[in-house]
Amino acid sequence: MAKTKRKAAKKKVIKKKATKKTAKKKVAKKKPVKKVKAKAKKKAPAKKTTVKKPSKKAAIPTLDLEQYEPQVKEEAGLIDITQGSTQFAWIGAGQCGGRLVKSFYDLGYRKVLAVNTSHHDLDLLEIPKNQKFLMDIGEMGAGKDMARGKDAAQKYQQEILHTIRKLFASGVKHIMVCFGAGGGTGSGGVLELIETAKKYARHNGIANPDKSVGAIMTLPTIGEASSPLVAKNAYKIANDLGKLAEAGKLSPLIIIDNERINKLYPGLTVKSFWPTINSTVSGLFDIFNKLSAQSSRYTSFDTVDYQSIIETGGCAIMGITKVKQITDTYSISRAVKNNLEKTLLAGGFDLSTAKVAGCIVVGGKKLMANVSGLQDRINYAFDVLSEITGKATIHRGVYEDDRDSLRVYTIIGGLNLPEKRLAELKG
Numbered sequence: 001m002a003k004t005k006r007k008a009a010k011k012k013v014i015k016k017k018a019t020k021k022t023a024k025k026k027v028a029k030k031k032p033v034k035k036v037k038a039k040a041k042k043k044a045p046a047k048k049t050t051v052k053k054p055s056k057k058a059a060i061p062t063l064d065l066e067q068y069e070p071q072v073k074e075e076a077g078l079i080d081i082t083q084g085s086t087q088f089a090w091i092g093a094g095q096c097g098g099r100l101v102k103s104f105y106d107l108g109y110r111k112v113l114a115v116n117t118s119h120h121d122l123d124l125l126e127i128p129k130n131q132k133f134l135m136d137i138g139e140m141g142a143g144k145d146m147a148r149g150k151d152a153a154q155k156y157q158q159e160i161l162h163t164i165r166k167l168f169a170s171g172v173k174h175i176m177v178c179f180g181a182g183g184g185t186g187s188g189g190v191l192e193l194i195e196t197a198k199k200y201a202r203h204n205g206i207a208n209p210d211k212s213v214g215a216i217m218t219l220p221t222i223g224e225a226s227s228p229l230v231a232k233n234a235y236k237i238a239n240d241l242g243k244l245a246e247a248g249k250l251s252p253l254i255i256i257d258n259e260r261i262n263k264l265y266p267g268l269t270v271k272s273f274w275p276t277i278n279s280t281v282s283g284l285f286d287i288f289n290k291l292s293a294q295s296s297r298y299t300s301f302d303t304v305d306y307q308s309i310i311e312t313g314g315c316a317i318m319g320i321t322k323v324k325q326i327t328d329t330y331s332i333s334r335a336v337k338n339n340l341e342k343t344l345l346a347g348g349f350d351l352s353t354a355k356v357a358g359c360i361v362v363g364g365k366k367l368m369a370n371v372s373g374l375q376d377r378i379n380y381a382f383d384v385l386s387e388i389t390g391k392a393t394i395h396r397g398v399y400e401d402d403r404d405s406l407r408v409y410t411i412i413g414g415l416n417l418p419e420k421r422l423a424e425l426k427g
């Protein structure tokens with residue numbers, strides 16, 4: 001009896017916590033069921049005493065402690081519906097940033113917040129309303145003026161911090177700030193937002209926020225960068241963030257090269273252009289988080305391996321290639337090279353500056369059991385990556401699944417800025 005009573009009380013606390021205002025409304029709406037009214041009234045005082053912890057001291061030792069638990073759960077804020085090794089939270093600034101975090105949201109990463117100076121952009125974004133934050137500066141956007149973006153993020157810094165504390169709550173291990181270099185809101189506001197994310201991290205007990213806050217930045221296409229203001233903005237913020245990352249104060253910096261994608265996916269429709277790019281970016285990112293959550297009967301690329309890469313500072317790149325001719329001696333090592341050259345991420349990195357890397361080979365069960373010499377080829381591919389990356393520590397992974405193909409995944413961290421690519425922006 002006492003148990004069921006407690007359970008009922010717990011449920012009520014959860015409901016009440018979820019949305020205080022709506023909970024009140026719901027209680028009010030339930031009133032028409034008159035027969036239950038008397039009972040509900042009886043229970044109500046008990047609920048009040050447990051939530052507010054008032055004077056009823058005698059009830060505290062058991063009841064309050066038990067009911068404290070569900071409240072903690074509730075304070076975990078938004079709950080992801082995806083299971084990776086690392087709990088991420090996402091802040092998207094400007095239109096690009098907002099759309100990038102939406103693509104993570106669509107994958108099940110629910111701890112996202114989009115901030116913008118334009119409510120039009122926010123209105124178009126299909127994520128819950130309470131996960132959009134308007135930095136109202138009285139204009140529709142920052143009009144590619146980085147100073148406006150910076151002022152906006154400074155002005156609303158406290159409110160944004162408050163919002164992410166409430167939304168993200170606890171349990172977050174890594175925060176990524178996403179934006180497009182070239183515009184005003186994202187490029188101007190990103191440094192401030194990184195600081196805000198670090199404050200949140202510190203408050204949340206993350207020991208070293210410098211290692212736990214990273215950024216995803218897109219570079220403008222050549223067409224866009226033919227506008228001197230866009231090119232100047234992009235060059236400036238890419239350098240600022242690059243320096244921060246190289247100094248280990250931002251980890252990792254992931255650079256998406258929209259120009260490369262433009263070339264990799266020719267003929268996309270206007271409608272599918274950004275969504276295709278964004279879902280490819282989020283999908284690629286997600287794979288490493290998921291892989292590192294799984295164990296392998298061969299060689300596991302585990303959580304610690306993954307986190308050592310994303311926490312090492314500098315820039316990070318990722319790539320996937322499906323190996324076409326498995327019987328070819330060099331096919332897997334070629335796939336590794338391909339990952340480094342033909343990714344949608346920016347090129348021009350000096351791979352010898354890498355600090356830590358991961359290389360994971362995933363093959364179908366049948367291939368793993370039947371293809372002779374496959375182990376040698378896999379080992380050779382690991383060696384090739386080791387050579388290319390100089391002194392980088394390589395974390396290996398060999399997994400099997402139910403598909404009938406072989407894929408190679410690489411992630412490399414601690415890289416210096418791709419100076420050559422950035423120089424192109426300078427013109």
Ligand SMILES: Nc1nc2c(ncn2[C@@H]2O[C@H](COP(=O)(O)OP(=O)(O)OP(=O)(O)O)[C@@H](O)[C@H]2O)c(=O)[nH]1
Pocket residue numbers: 093094095096097099100117141142143144145179180181182183184185186187218219220221224230256258274275277278
């Ligand atoms: N990958 C990707 N890049 C985008 C997307 N949208 C915009 N970009 C890039 O981001 C750059 C900056 O554009 P916005 O995000 O619109 O700029 P903003 O931060 O909103 O700044 P203002 O509009 O000036 O206030 C553009 O030049 C594009 O190269 C997107 O959905 N995905």
Ligand SMILES: [Mg+2]
Pocket residue numbers: 094095118121141142183185
């Ligand atoms: Mg905009």
